Amino acid sequence: MGRQEQPLDPGRDPLARFAYDLRELRRHAGSPPYRRLATRAHYSASTLAEAAAGRRLPGAAVLAAFVNACGGDAEEWEQRRIATHRLITAPSPAPALPCLDPAPGTEPAPASSDQDPAPAAASPAPAAASPDPGPVTVVPVPGRAVAATATPADADRPSAEAAPRRRTPDRPRRPAPWRRRREAGPVLLAVLLTLGAFAAGDAGRPRKTTAPASDGTHTAAANLSADTRFSDDGRRLRTDTDIPERYRALIVEAGTTCHVPQVTPVLVAAMLKAESGFDPELSDPAKDEYGIARWTPRVLRYYLPPDRQHTVPKPPFSPEDSIPAMGRMLCALAPELEGVPGDPALNLAAAYRTTTWKVQRQGAELEAIRPYLEQVRTAMLRYRPESALPPAEAAPGGR
DSSP: OOOOOOOOOTTSOHHHHHHHHHHHHHHHTTOOOHHHHHHHHTSOHHHHHHHTSSSSOOOHHHHHHHHHHTTOOHHHHHHHHHHHHHHHHSOOOOSOOOOOOOOTTOOOOOOOGGGOOSOGGGSOOOSSOOSOOOOOOOOOOTTSOOSTTOOHHHHHSOOSOSSOOOOOTTSOOOOOTTOOOTTTHHHHHHHHHHHHTTOTTSTTOOOOOSOOOTTSOOOHHHHHHHHHHTOOSSSSSOSSSSOOGGGHHHHHHHHTSSOOTTOOHHHHHHHHHHHHSSOTTOEETTTTEETTTTBOHHHHGGGSOGGGOSSOOOSOOOHHHHHHHHHHHHHHHGGGGTTOSSOHHHHHHHHHHSOHHHHHHTOGGGGGGHHHHHHHHHHHHHHSOGGGSOHHHHSTTOO
């Protein structure tokens, strides 16, 4: 008899929720023992049991084998795995928040002892300390974020000051730029979070621009704003191609969602060309794919804005929803494909059309989409601006 699984609280965190639902999938399949699943999945029983243990996310290939052995939808579970990975790796807001000095004449609130980041042993006080040492400057601790918008790179950067400064009688008081003020904390936090929503390079996470209406449509004002913010003068996409002008701003938005070199407007445009020929009315019920990006509803769900991910969307899907969602998905897939041989952009296109684990295995499954990948590659050469082409390709007759 196999070892009994430890109970899981699905409300603990996204990882526990994922493992709990994976166990539910196995239960609906008749609760087959892991040894029996192993014969179907071609993975060991211990590997499959660990996938549903809730300690870490399973890899793409293990998850696909587990789900297929239980009769589930491997593609939908792969999207859930990627969405869960984004949730559990998202940086959380830092508990400490710096603030600018109060206005002249305003006395700052005293810092509590638990807010002093420098221990007494690290910077001993002189024997005869001044009775009024002045305000203590809050020095960021290396390795710990001090602002809501700090990135991992910022958190690892050493502070310019090694220890708190104390004011001496012969030194005039100077403003301390990192002094914390308790009253201003909530206001500054709101400002920082607002600015952080538009900061590029937030750990590769997709950013949201204008919020769509609940029915997936956009107002004329929202479209005008997007066209202005993501307008392109030919630096990102050639202007003498078959890319519809009305979609250029959306394509640039999708291709600049994250700082991943292979996620570009050129790739997005080439994939849209291969997927639908830029047809926003495309409907393929046999494959359950709809719209300009051929979205499957149960997959699109995970790449809509967060407030619209609670239910599976129903087609038709507008370009305003479909194209930015493609950029979000490409940004989410990119870390899964690091180190995979081949062209990184074409690997992303292959993962979009199939699954990440099929691209990771580089198996025979990719042969079925070889014509699709060739269409993407050819379109990328046509859409890439002349200034971005290598000399051999930019020369006449090079494409």
